[in-house]
Amino acid sequence: MTLEQVAHRAKVSTATVSRVLNNASVVKTSTRARVVKAIEELKYHPNLHARHLAGGKSRTIGMIVSNMENPFFFDIYKTVESDAHAAGFEVVVANTDYRSEQLVASIRLMIGRRVAGLAVVVSEMEPALIEELTDSNIPVVFYDVGAPRQNITNIRVNYGRGIDKIIDYLYSLGHRKLGFVGHHAMLGPINERVKPVLDAVARYPGVEVRTAADADTLDGGRLAARALLASGEQPTAIVCVNDIMAVGALRELRERGIRVPQDVSVTGFDNVKLSEFCYPALTTVHIPRDTIGHLICDTLLSKSGNNAAADHEMVIDPEFVLRDSTGPAPGR
Amino acid sequence: MTLEQVAHRAKVSTATVSRVLNNASVVKTSTRARVVKAIEELKYHPNLHARHLAGGKSRTIGMIVSNMENPFFFDIYKTVESDAHAAGFEVVVANTDYRSEQLVASIRLMIGRRVAGLAVVVSEMEPALIEELTDSNIPVVFYDVGAPRQNITNIRVNYGRGIDKIIDYLYSLGHRKLGFVGHHAMLGPINERVKPVLDAVARYPGVEVRTAADADTLDGGRLAARALLASGEQPTAIVCVNDIMAVGALRELRERGIRVPQDVSVTGFDNVKLSEFCYPALTTVHIPRDTIGHLICDTLLSKSGNNAAADHEMVIDPEFVLRDSTGPAPGR
């Protein structure tokens, strides 16, 4: 079904059909009626690719995330989508699953689609790729826990600050032997996620921390906790890189008959909904996903507009949330 | 950046550039090298819309789901995506959030994109829309708990069978006063999700059931459970339409000091990962999301291939999973 066929049936030109489709300019009511009728009879659906190609502009914004399975990313996506829809844009997401080849593929795809804007919400990214993106000339905004990028709008959360708050609290409770559960995106040398923990701990003499990492899933959290528990002395508190993994850790502890928080304390990060619903409810740090989502959309939408200003950086300071998974270190 | 500019720089025709892009036919090695060089220097990314328009075929399959937030849908998506990628397809998802206008919009969008296949994983759907879809001539597969569709491949789970297993088990444990927690997509008259419960209960004289519904989220489950508890006699068992809402119900019970399963039993549905990680772990019914995902992909991919056969229906029989959230009715 093509525009031309519709035009033919309605006995008008393709130009006119196009007009009624975009309810643009003036089309005589009777003509419009004929066209609409033809469209319905033929069950015509305009070809978006053709439309895009001819029109030039995109009306869709892209979003790339590491792991949609983690509600943290999903929450951001949700508000981005909602804002985008409100502005008449649609959004297409891509999941990288923490795999860098997927990241590359997804970015190429987005560029190929000529999206009106792109939000990249992933942890690690090679400089070459970033360059490819900036050269593409499409408005981009990064969300990151890492270092600021140059020449690109960057939203980031002050991860270290959040970790500090957690460690401070745990220290005040008497915890000296800590465990850190991270995810695989942070294997390798000291990275963005582990370093803050080490730094925070370093401020307190006499505090030790061992780390373990696994997949960014419930199971991963469980496995990492198991690894922590299987080797060396049992920590009195387990700090997790995010809530999902913390819930996984909670399960491992429960199955071993280790009580939380009486025997060991556990903390999450992000404050996703689940952190309130698990048992015990998690002490965590709140990252405002909605704010991040709004920021992303505002930036993208205004950028694709006119004011090519504001290629700055916005950093979000996380807030401590006290719940039931933490308590005094045992024997204190 | 366009093909033509690349062609110009490499001093060849656009046809040749196209050839190396699709590494098709024979291109002299030296020529190919020149082109590749030009592409890199210009940081050229082919316009997918143009490519699609010219090429005709799509290489992308669409998927529409009610609520990506529920891991049930996400799990299906995940395996579809993985299978699709393996076959050289990409997949674009759309979330309807249980809103029918969104469903309409998403379907139109997919048709407009001329996707090579479309998976529709939603609860309710108007006949008119279904017709629009069949007329579109694109391979479609539905996943549903409802009645079979005509003329479209339909995968469905025998929801009633699953409910029966749960009710039977609960009955054998002495439960006579039941509560059912559903979600809003099932408001209105007796529908696909509630009816099976009523039917199952009807088989046992003396068993009563009250129902409550809310959003398909953790909070929704909590609220629905609250409603159930706030009115009338306290049920001895709460049957939930899915695991997510069951976890929500668990929280409400916990905060009221009602012990699970000693005071009231709770059941989920789907057997998503979370059902093992919550506390207490949920007795539920297993729906094989991976099988469903594979089925969807196989169907779509083979359909878009040649054999337009198999417009049949596949029904999946769910399996009972016993865990810790159920026990004998109190005082028995």
Added chain:
DNA sequence: TTGAAAGCGGTACCAG
């Protein structure tokens, strides 16, 4: 092995 040119399905400008 490579180039020229005819589309693919729309949009939008220019006349009428």
Added chain:
DNA sequence: CTGGTACCGCTTTCAA
């Protein structure tokens, strides 16, 4: 208010 038509960027014969 409506029609004619030149593209949009790429693929694909058809010849050379």
